[in-house]
Amino acid sequence: MRMTLAMAMITLGLLEAGCDRHAGSADGGAPPQKRPVVYVVNYPLQYFAQRIAGDRAQVRFPVPAGRDPASWLPAPDRIAEFQSADLIVLNGAGYAKWVETASLPPSKVVNTSASFSDAYIEATGTMTHSHGPAGAHTHAGTAVTTWIDFRQAAAQAQAIGDALTALRPGQADLVGANLGALRDDLLGLDARMKEIARRIGDTPLIASHPVYQYWARRYGLNVRTVTWEPDVVPDAEALGELKSILTGHPARVMIWEGEPDSRSVELLGSVGLASMVFNPCGNVPQRGDFLTVMRQNIADIERVGASP
Structure with a gap:
């Protein structure tokens, strides 16, 4: 009888421990989520995303060294990598024309210059020329180098921060702190450039x-x-x-x-x-x-x- 009672108590204890472990997994003790994969179309966006996400995301910029990302054309396997990413960070303003025909999933795409799209500059002229292996291209259409207006760069960084927060709400504090530091740096560049421009x-x-x-x-x-x-x-x-x-x-x-x-x-x-x-x-x-x-x-x- 004593043996039977002891066995019953051990069994009950094991069941309770199992329940506790199960409850812990359901309530916040779950294993951490995998780091999201973020693909970007140029280096400034890579820098912004890495500064904001830190080690909480895998930021990938696949354009080869020495190539102009604005005119680079990815192979189909590279496009597939963009399509399978958790977040696709675009420059907007017509930058990287290939994105217009690549069937990128809209739910994954963030256009970082959308907030100032009404201020895009239309480039004049139709000069066509080559950038080495990238081949011939034209500078007609929308001007694309948005980020060397450093106030616009700060807006692009904000768009990345907002997208990362939406993707991982639990990391909002980290993202917010990193974004704030980056924006301070970019707006510092803006203030310095304005001062020099006045001279x-x-x-x-x-x-x-x-x-x-x-x-x-x-x-x-x-x-x-x-x-x-x-x-x-x-x-x-x-x-x-x-x-x-x-x-x-x-x-x-x-x-x-x-x-x-x-x-x-x-x-x-x-x-x-x-x-x-x-x-x-x-x-x-x-x-x-x-x-x-x-x-x-x-x-x-x-x-x-x-x-x-």
């Missing part, structure tokens, strides 16, 4: 490529644009077009996306133009990160404001 005033500038529209508008800069590549020495026709612009727009500085060929620098020097780099940082930089590149850009452009 630059209406000084004429030449941009080597039509990617600076939002930057020029936000900071009130007087920019005219040609379509030159850093690694291509301009021919006589291109130089003639530049000279024609300079007659009515007497700039002393050309702003490049990347480090120009030394022969181009020498050629510009012959017509009184210095060369300066303001890297939009669409792809992963060789050194540093988005924030350090933008700080260097601003430090370099400050020299224009310091010029007599």
